[in-house]
Amino acid sequence: MESFEYVVVGAGLSGAATAWQLAARGHDIALLERTTPANDAGSSHGSARIFRYAYPDTFYTGLVVEAKAGWDELTRLSGKQLITPTGAVDYGAVRKPERLAAALATHGIEHELLSAKEAQDRWGQIAFDTDVLWHPGAGVIDAHESVEAMVDQAVDHGAALHTNWELACITETAGAYTLTSLDGRSIKAANIVVAAGGWLPKLLGSLSLPTSFLEHFPDFEVRQEQAYHFPYVDGTAPASWPTFIHKREGWQSYGLPGGRDAGFRGQKVAEYNGGKILPSAASQDGVIDPVNRRRVIDYVEKYLPGLVPEPYAETTCLFTNTPTEDFIIDRAEGITILSPCSGHGAKFAPLIGQFAADLATGTGTVPEQFRLAAQATAAGAH
Structure with a gap:
């Protein structure tokens, strides 16, 4: 079974940007995409x-x-x-x-x-x-060309790109994660970044995330x-x-x-x-x-x-x-979750990749309003 320091799930704009940043910093990473990067079924396709x-x-x-x-x-x-x-x-x-x-x-x-x-x-x-x-x-x-450019940069820096690899679940054992695809393939990772776009709400329950972390998620x-x-x-x-x-x-x-x-x-x-x-x-x-x-x-x-x-x-x-149209960029244990959504995330892609790489590697943080606890507090205040 292949094993990586970081595995990024989803090769749309935010996932591709994160893979680019992690690979450029010298990390051993794989980028998994359920079909192909910037495909028409996601949120990052097309030229406009x-x-x-x-x-x-x-x-x-x-x-x-x-x-x-x-x-x-x-x-x-x-x-x-x-x-x-x-x-x-x-x-x-x-x-x-x-x-x-x-x-x-x-x-x-x-x-x-x-x-x-x-x-x-x-x-x-x-x-x-x-x-x-x-x-x-x-x-x-041009969203499609941007994704392709970031994927190219990630691969040029040594990232492994796996296409037609649809995530079914993540399990944790002894501090490492096993990602299993719908067709039964598996990859091991020390750390994971999930940038699954519209598939994230359905995946959340199968990502081996702490219950206390999941409880703070807003309604998607x-x-x-x-x-x-x-x-x-x-x-x-x-x-x-x-x-x-x-x-x-x-x-x-x-x-x-x-x-x-x-x-x-x-x-x-x-x-x-x-x-x-x-x-x-x-x-x-x-x-x-x-x-x-x-x-x-x-x-x-x-x-x-x-x-x-x-x-x-x-x-x-x-x-x-999300209810506030704010993004979600947060981490629990070895899993970082990205959802730069609500229809306005594309323009931030390179920066989202930097934030996610900083958070996943522990070298930096993200704006507090992107963290789940802050969003839950804000929602409670209303």
């Missing part, structure tokens, strides 16, 4: 994820600044453009652009607050209903999200089309250039958390809800005049949500 600095909480804005250094390093090492600059606009009564601007100002990030008319004059393809925050440092992450909500690609009215992407988040009472949507996923001829638009709730990722069926499709088409017709309100492609993906 938003990279942005705008958060109402200066804590997360500061983390994006830290994460960008990791993206710059990965870009240098891989020789690939992993983030395409587009800038971003944020608007809507609930989105509160002024509050976002204050968070950006705290960290010295370039931005402008514009009236709806000023924004409309600049981006006629979008119908704005409030003042608008613009920050030019935003862009679009796994959703099958839906996104649609709409063609540009003139057939080509306007050079000035930014990513956007529009949040008003009862509705939150986002959009970004679809890139390779959309054949470079359309915008990806979705309702945030508009998909059905699943028992686990294993229950996803890839079926689009026609009611959701109609809502998004109606939205495009009203608020995005630069798009033809007829989707030419559509897809589903997984969101794993």
Whole structure:
């Protein structure tokens, strides 16, 4: 049976980032993936994820600044453009652009607050209903290429990549762990990092974690999200089309250039958390809800005049949500759990890998609000 110092379970963005960091630090590691890295059944596939600095909480804005250094390093090492600059606009009564601007100002990030008319004059393809925050440092992450780049770095540093290796359970014996796959294969590890995305809720009970640790876990909500690609009215992407988040009472949507996923001829638009709730990722069926499709088409017709309100492609993906939308990065004994979820984790991937590697090796810690005890205390206060 193969034996490793560290085994990372899951080769999506967070798992691949952790494997890269651990391997680069000289550790003996294996990376296990249930199918293949960045596969379509997970949360890290495709060419279109938003990279942005705008958060109402200066804590997360500061983390994006830290994460960008990791993206710059990965870009240098891989020789690939992993983030395409587009800038971003944020608007809507609930989105509160002024509050976002204050968070950006705290960290010295370039931005402008514009009236709806000023924004409309600049981006006629979008119908704005409030003042608008613009920050030019935003862009679009190519998730698939990013995962591949991080896996490549891990392997180049000696990591063993095992694909089509689906975890069934973890057992502990004499301070070491045995990971067993669904088809009966086994690997031994002194330490484990679990970055299983939408499969984590189903796996939790089979990970040999202490009961006291499990009791602090928040309720996870796994959703099958839906996104649609709409063609540009003139057939080509306007050079000035930014990513956007529009949040008003009862509705939150986002959009970004679809890139390779959309054949470079359309915008990806979705309702945030508009998909059905699943028992686990294993229950996803890839079926689009026609009611959701109609809502998004109606939205495009009203608020995005630069798009033809007829989707030419559509897809589903997984969101794993926590009640506070905070991430989970915590450790019990020799097992580290990662869930950088709630639909906004992609932009932090290199930093998540650093946090996880620090925590797993005992060389550093993570922000306290990512620890389970802190989240349980916060939930109790409410």
